[in-house]
Amino acid sequence: MNDLLAMLAQRVDDAARNAHAIAQFGEDERLTTSDAYAIQAASIACRLERGECRSGVKMGFTSRAKMVQMGVHDVIWGRLTDKMALEEGAPVSLARYVHPRVEPELAFLLARPLAPNASLVEALDAVAAIAPALEVIDSRYENFKFSLTDVIADNASSSGYVIGPWADPRRDFSNLGLVLSIDGKPRQIGSTAGILGHPLRSLVSAARLAAAAGEPLQAGWIVMAGGATAAEALAPGMHVRCEMQSLGSVEFSTIG
Numbered sequence: 001m002n003d004l005l006a007m008l009a010q011r012v013d014d015a016a017r018n019a020h021a022i023a024q025f026g027e028d029e030r031l032t033t034s035d036a037y038a039i040q041a042a043s044i045a046c047r048l049e050r051g052e053c054r055s056g057v058k059m060g061f062t063s064r065a066k067m068v069q070m071g072v073h074d075v076i077w078g079r080l081t082d083k084m085a086l087e088e089g090a091p092v093s094l095a096r097y098v099h100p101r102v103e104p105e106l107a108f109l110l111a112r113p114l115a116p117n118a119s120l121v122e123a124l125d126a127v128a129a130i131a132p133a134l135e136v137i138d139s140r141y142e143n144f145k146f147s148l149t150d151v152i153a154d155n156a157s158s159s160g161y162v163i164g165p166w167a168d169p170r171r172d173f174s175n176l177g178l179v180l181s182i183d184g185k186p187r188q189i190g191s192t193a194g195i196l197g198h199p200l201r202s203l204v205s206a207a208r209l210a211a212a213a214g215e216p217l218q219a220g221w222i223v224m225a226g227g228a229t230a231a232e233a234l235a236p237g238m239h240v241r242c243e244m245q246s247l248g249s250v251e252f253s254t255i256g
């Protein structure tokens with residue numbers, strides 16, 4: 001890895017660790033997608049050196065709602081660590097983020113590793129459980145604005161994830177209605193079908209992308225399928241809840 005990429009990895013890692021915004025890398029650095037993933041990998045390596053453990057993968061821009069909100073039109077992925085896991089129902093302190101947002105997702109828990117070329121049926125077979133989930137995203141770039149390569153380098157804005165009750169995946173979860181409410185008021189309404197037409201497609205893509213990076217999906221890992229709706233900005237003192245048809249709900253409150 002060249003010095004420039006190592007320096008940019010340090011820059012995103014510092015920004016995430018200290019919750020401060022940085023300028024987009026954008027045009028200046030002329031990064032390719034593979035440069036951006038190399039920066040992401042190096043920034044995660046810094047986290048692992050500080051004692052964090054890999055806990056899975058998140059997918060990004062798997063729904064049209066998210067693509068439209070952020071102006072990015074390619075599916076991306078990021079690396080999750082155990083430090084990003086937030087306890088269901090517990091207060092989440094926003095002090096550790098720059099300008100956090102929340103979005104409703106579906107989470108997979110893997111019973112087995114997944115081969116890069118897994119079919120939909122094989123992918124489903126490797127799933128131990130599914131759950132309604134909330135992702136807290138936080139871009140490290142000023143004003144939450146970025147290009148495709150910027151957001152990849154910044155670990156796809158990964159910051160936190162909250163998992164609701166795990167359920168048996170042997171049910172139809174292709175089109176479950178969902179409501180994201182803040183302080184009891186519905187803010188976003190959607191369906192798991194918004195995620196690539198079926199969230200399982202997101203898992204198949206995760207298997208392919210993670211394996212291509214030399215980090216195939218592992219047993220015990222979580223895969224976040226991607227936001228089913230646009231994200232909502234978080235502020236202290238909010239109660240956030242996602243209710244998902246037949247899977248129940250997941251919630252947390254925020255403090256400053």
Ligand code: OOG
Nearest residue numbers: 060061066156157226227
């Ligand atoms: C990038 C991450 C996208 C999703 O679920 O689509 C993402 C962002 O919106 O900041 O997490």
Ligand code: MG
Nearest residue numbers: 103135226227
């Ligand atoms: Mg997301």
